[in-house]
Amino acid sequence: MTLATEFAETTRRSATAPELRKRVLHLYRRYMRYSKEFCDIYELDMPVANVKTKIRQEFERQRFVNNLDVSNVLLMKGQMEFQELINFWKQQCHVLRYFDDQHSYNVVDKNDFVKNFLRGN
């Protein structure tokens, strides 16, 4: 049974950067704690470390956001995402979309510096 209000958090706006930073860290901690849970409930066929790395990447993407209002919205979205993930409101395919680029290691590198170098350009 899922409780609709479980893991819910009232959206609010942080007026200062230090307070927001603290809230972000709390959210990150919650994600980290439940990363194994995500792996289990969505039957992700990958090590937990992989999921943790992906969570980290998603946080790192917003590292250099300076605007406090934007950061507030991002935190709110992160919290919503967390609630949806942990309450099993998503399905496996939704979660796997995060790992779409996982297998793109074989894509051709557009930088053909070495080729030009060998040709003597």
Add this chain to the structure above:
Amino acid sequence: MFRLAVRSARVQMARAPVAAAIVRAPVRFYAVAPITKEEVTSRAFEALKTVAALQESKLTLEANFQKDLGLDSLDTVEALVALEEEFDLEIPDKISDEIKTVGEAVDYIYEEERKL
């Protein structure tokens, strides 16, 4: 062959003195010995080594997560979660915000483990 062996063993058991009635003071046996500080420390160090960004050579009890071990704020959170997973406890947000060094974390975990 096996049956013979069992039979002879059984005979021997029957002959053994039944109650050598040694009355000892009752001893309480614990499932596990209470955890020591050294054990907490070594296990904490092992767990911390799993954090990728951490500089292992500088790992001491006095080491500050951010200043000495070269972690940023997210790495620190990861390190504390690694400790939580190792010791199977949940450090409340308020306390983890205050933990700055490895020693503080070990102290807190030791106190919590003793409460069990």
